[in-house]
Amino acid sequence: MVISMKKIEAYIRPERLEDIKIVLEKYRLNGMSIMQIMGFGNQKGWKEIVRGTEVDYNFLQKIKIELVVLDEQVEQVVDSIVETSHTGEYGDGKIFIYDVADAVRIRTRERGEDAIK
Amino acid sequence: MDHGDVAWILTSSALVFIMTPGLAFFYGGLVKRKNIINTIMSSVVLMGLASILWVLIGFSLSFSGDIGGVVGNLDWFGLGFDGFTDATFAPNTLLFAAFQMMFAIITPALITGAIAERMKFSSLVFFTALWSLIVYYPLAHMVWGGGYLAAIGSVDFAGGNVVHISSGVTALVLAILLGKRKNYGKATYHPHNIPFVLLGAALLWFGWFGFNAGSAGAANELAVHAFMTTNTSAAAALLSWLLIDTLKTGKPTLVGASTGLVVGLVAITPAAGFVPIWSAIIIGALVSPICYFFISVVKPKLGYDDALDVFGCHGIGGIWGGIATGLFAQNSINEVAQWDGLVFGSATLFLRQIAAIGITIAVAVVGTLIAFGIVTLFTKGIRVSKKDEELGLDISEHGEAAYPAFNGMD
Numbered sequence: 001m002v003i004s005m006k007k008i009e010a011y012i013r014p015e016r017l018e019d020i021k022i023v024l025e026k027y028r029l030n031g032m033s034i035m036q037i038m039g040f041g042n043q044k045g046w047k048e049i050v051r052g053t054e055v056d057y058n059f060l061q062k063i064k065i066e067l068v069v070l071d072e073q074v075e076q077v078v079d080s081i082v083e084t085s086h087t088g089e090y091g092d093g094k095i096f097i098y099d100v101a102d103a104v105r106i107r108t109r110e111r112g113e114d115a116i117k
Numbered sequence: 118m119d120h121g122d123v124a125w126i127l128t129s130s131a132l133v134f135i136m137t138p139g140l141a142f143f144y145g146g147l148v149k150r151k152n153i154i155n156t157i158m159s160s161v162v163l164m165g166l167a168s169i170l171w172v173l174i175g176f177s178l179s180f181s182g183d184i185g186g187v188v189g190n191l192d193w194f195g196l197g198f199d200g201f202t203d204a205t206f207a208p209n210t211l212l213f214a215a216f217q218m219m220f221a222i223i224t225p226a227l228i229t230g231a232i233a234e235r236m237k238f239s240s241l242v243f244f245t246a247l248w249s250l251i252v253y254y255p256l257a258h259m260v261w262g263g264g265y266l267a268a269i270g271s272v273d274f275a276g277g278n279v280v281h282i283s284s285g286v287t288a289l290v291l292a293i294l295l296g297k298r299k300n301y302g303k304a305t306y307h308p309h310n311i312p313f314v315l316l317g318a319a320l321l322w323f324g325w326f327g328f329n330a331g332s333a334g335a336a337n338e339l340a341v342h343a344f345m346t347t348n349t350s351a352a353a354a355l356l357s358w359l360l361i362d363t364l365k366t367g368k369p370t371l372v373g374a375s376t377g378l379v380v381g382l383v384a385i386t387p388a389a390g391f392v393p394i395w396s397a398i399i400i401g402a403l404v405s406p407i408c409y410f411f412i413s414v415v416k417p418k419l420g421y422d423d424a425l426d427v428f429g430c431h432g433i434g435g436i437w438g439g440i441a442t443g444l445f446a447q448n449s450i451n452e453v454a455q456w457d458g459l460v461f462g463s464a465t466l467f468l469r470q471i472a473a474i475g476i477t478i479a480v481a482v483v484g485t486l487i488a489f490g491i492v493t494l495f496t497k498g499i500r501v502s503k504k505d506e507e508l509g510l511d512i513s514e515h516g517e518a519a520y521p522a523f524n525g526m527d
Contacts, residue, residue, distance in 0.1 A: 018303070
């Protein structure tokens with residue numbers, strides 16, 4: 001059995017999540033997981049002023065989206081995420097794409113591509 | 118000066134004061150977690166702004182003299198009367214000014230629920246100041262300061278017109294002018310902290326004893342009566358909302374209980390010192406289905422985004438309360454009501470209540486349009502940018518986060 005699935009891992013600005021969800025809905029993806037994470041890249045942290053004193057927060061709130069799609073969907077989905085998340089400023093995030101070896105739908109024991117359809 | 122009266126009105130003033138931070142929590146729990154600080158702050162800033170405005174010009178414009186039955190004059194600018202001896206308003210004018218000040222704080226705060234999650238803070242501060250001047254002070258004068266609405270014989274015990282209908286109608290108009298939240302209709306805007314909602318509602322209930330029983334103006338039998346009608350209506354509305362919840366979805370909700378008790382308090386506000394206690398059960402039991410129907414059926418059809426249902430609760434609940442006062446008032450309970458209500462066979466008071474509601478709505482609509490126009494001009498648009506709305510107003514307007522180290526997307 002040839003498995004042709006990819007896992008897409010996207011680190012995005014939290015405020016872009018709603019829009020990305022709306023855009024991705026049109027690809028009829030069968031699932032998507034999100035995680036609220038803290039992290040930093042080139043943007044580094046942010047400052048909050050508490051009673052006149054600066055307080056540093058080293059990590060920023062980000063959202064990590066994970067979804068597994070068929071090979072032929074990858075470009076469309078990645079393009080959509082880039083299109084929706086891009087502002088041109090530091091902190092827009094990153095996308096990583098991985099090969100997926102296999103998948104199992106626990107309810108039915110289906111394997112491979114069937115498990116994500 | 119009766120010192121028993123003084124003690125009760127001072128206590129009542131403090132009770133009404135706590136309603137504003139209570140309201141802040143009630144509203145704060147209902148919004149998304151990225152907007153709770155902005156929502157709470159919208160009420161908190163008025164504890165400063167509306168107090169100072171009241172001391173400088175608000176009390177004078179509401180209660181000093183009379184210009185055309187519409188507004189007061191500036192003779193009491195800066196509370197410029199002898200606070201120790203003046204008893205124009207019993208038992209003591211300065212005490213009356215303190216009690217009334219708390220109403221002038223919470224009324225504009227009520228509006229802020231409708232525009233939550235998208236209005237610029239600077240515009241909101243400017244708007245509420247202007248609105249107090251154009252809408253609140255004239256209405257307080259017309260109803261309680263010897264102006265037109267008192268002259269036609271309509272009654273409003275603790276502020277159904279002045280506080281609830283005025284803020285509710287303003288909320289509706291401002292929500293329409295401001296536009297919907299970015300994802301309204303696409304994403305669900307559900308409450309992020311329901312215990313806060315109840316904390317706020319409980320503080321409102323507690324404070325409402327001062328609001329209504331304090332509006333008797335003295336430590337007397339009428340205050341006791343208003344205390345009991347107030348609690349009874351809130352209790353009945355709480356139960357009837359839970360009943361609707363259960364019938365519609367199978368489960369009674371805490372948000373439902375909190376909303377129900379608040380609309381019960383809204384509805385009894387104009388009636389508390391005029392109607393028999395048995396009627397408070399009817400007033401409270403009916404306000405929940407009326408508001409529920411409006412919020413769940415009428416609002417979606419009309420399509421405006423009154424974020425926290427200020428019009429649906431305070432506008433509609435207040436209108437029902439004004440009508441109910443015209444139905445159940447009894448001259449034998451309080452002779453300020455010159456006629457009995459409709460259920461006792463006289464239509465006179467009922468019709469005047471309807472007229473008073475109509476005039477209040479008109480003043481609120483016109484005043485809101487004027488204030489909106491001026492604020493839009495001076496603050497260059499009253500809405501935050503799309504990016505700030507997505508980021509959340511806590512960060513964009515205040516640079517603070519309510520839960521900086523706590524995960525959650527709601």
